[in-house]
Amino acid sequence: MSTVPRSEQFDDVYFSVEDGLAETRHVFLAGNGLPDAWAGREQFTICETGFGTGLNFLAAWKLWRDCDAALRPQSLHFISFEKYPVTRDFIGEVLGGWDGDLEYERNVLIFKYPLDLSFGTHRIEIFSNVFLTLVFGDVNDALPKLEERVDCWFLDGFKPSSNPDMWSEILFKNMARLSAPEATFATFTSAGFVRRGLAAEGFEVRKIRGYGRKREMSVGRFRGALM
Ligand SMILES: C[S@@+](CC[C@H](N)C(=O)[O-])C[C@H]1O[C@@H](n2cnc3c(N)ncnc32)[C@H](O)[C@@H]1O
Numbered sequence: 001m002s003t004v005p006r007s008e009q010f011d012d013v014y015f016s017v018e019d020g021l022a023e024t025r026h027v028f029l030a031g032n033g034l035p036d037a038w039a040g041r042e043q044f045t046i047c048e049t050g051f052g053t054g055l056n057f058l059a060a061w062k063l064w065r066d067c068d069a070a071l072r073p074q075s076l077h078f079i080s081f082e083k084y085p086v087t088r089d090f091i092g093e094v095l096g097g098w099d100g101d102l103e104y105e106r107n108v109l110i111f112k113y114p115l116d117l118s119f120g121t122h123r124i125e126i127f128s129n130v131f132l133t134l135v136f137g138d139v140n141d142a143l144p145k146l147e148e149r150v151d152c153w154f155l156d157g158f159k160p161s162s163n164p165d166m167w168s169e170i171l172f173k174n175m176a177r178l179s180a181p182e183a184t185f186a187t188f189t190s191a192g193f194v195r196r197g198l199a200a201e202g203f204e205v206r207k208i209r210g211y212g213r214k215r216e217m218s219v220g221r222f223r224g225a226l227m
Pocket of ligand 1 (some may be wrong): 082140165
């Protein structure tokens with residue numbers, strides 16, 4: 001396994017030191033009920049806060065590739081926001097540890113990943129039916145401008161105690177604005193203000209077992225805006 005990257009600014013790691021890919025599969029894929037949640041859908045849109053190295057995108061795309069064509073959406077759209085974009089070299093360096101598993105996906109991402117890291121939107125056709133929209137900028141500035149129906153949320157971003165600005169009312173309100181009926185979310189955190197913020201915008205919120213040594217994480221479903 002490669003070294004796990006760490007942000008000094010946020011005093012947090014990009015993914016689990018135990019096994020980042022296993023964590024992604026537990027927290028974001030299983031936490032959102034995938035692949036069952038996308039079975040029978042024509043198109044499925046996932047929206048993520050904090051693209052980082054792209055590990056969550058790669059794991060979701062790989063799951064889609066591994067699914068029987070009859071049991072997966074015809075097209076997959078993954079939208080992700082990133083305020084501090086890393087370089088393609090960095091991605092190559094830190095995601096090398098899963099070469100037996102994600103090598104193909106990682107190489108395609110590195111090839112297609114933007115060289116220009118300035119703020120703005122990059123629409124990347126990964127494949128004819130797999131699309132990645134990468135928005136470089138603060139999610140709190142960019143999400144209010146998004147116009148998409150979102151089926152599933154991956155709430156990543158460093159831990160709320162060291163990155164409280166990201167886990168904002170703007171985020172929760174815009175999740176409610178963009179969520180399809182019964183849209184799901186999953187996140188590694190069980191912080192009270194995050195659960196309350198989501199509940200206030202019409203999400204049913206549950207705590208479940210976290211990955212590895214993390215006792216709890218949160219998952220839930222959009223039940224419609226509260227009056
Ligand atoms: C835990 S890391 C992401 C891990 C990612 N899933 C990966 O595979 O590398 C959290 C990411 O959220 C980004 N981030 C933090 N605050 C943000 C904000 N306000 N807007 C957008 N991205 C943000 C960080 O720069 C970092 O890349």
